[in-house]
Amino acid sequence: MKYIHYIALTLVIVGALNWGLVGLFDFNIVTTLFGIHTILSRTIYVLIGLCGVWLISLYPRIDD
Template sequence: MVIDKVALTLAVIGALNWGSIGLFGFDLVAFLCGGQMGTVSRVIYTLVGLAGVWCITMLFRETEPIEGDAHA
């Protein structure tokens, strides 16, 4: 699903941003978008948070076997 890939991409972006905060004390999103309380930054933080919630649902989904998959 496309939404799964978008959510996963946003979650990875969020994880990389948190990694840069933890390692270097540098918030890349805030730097690029006008500070932590800037409107664009807050929208990005919200989208990353929603993507994280969506990714939680991916953990509990049953996967359908792919046709022709020898392991199924």
């Protein structure tokens, strides 16, 4: 289970950095690497979103 947390956290960090680059420089890493409106880029966005939901579920367990 620990590995899932690391993977989720890593993908959310990558997503946050991507949004930071979009906001600052109008540069999107995901679309640059995988193309605009491709199945792969949409899959990446969905995975990052699911990881964010997974990390939200960890809030009640922060003290553990």
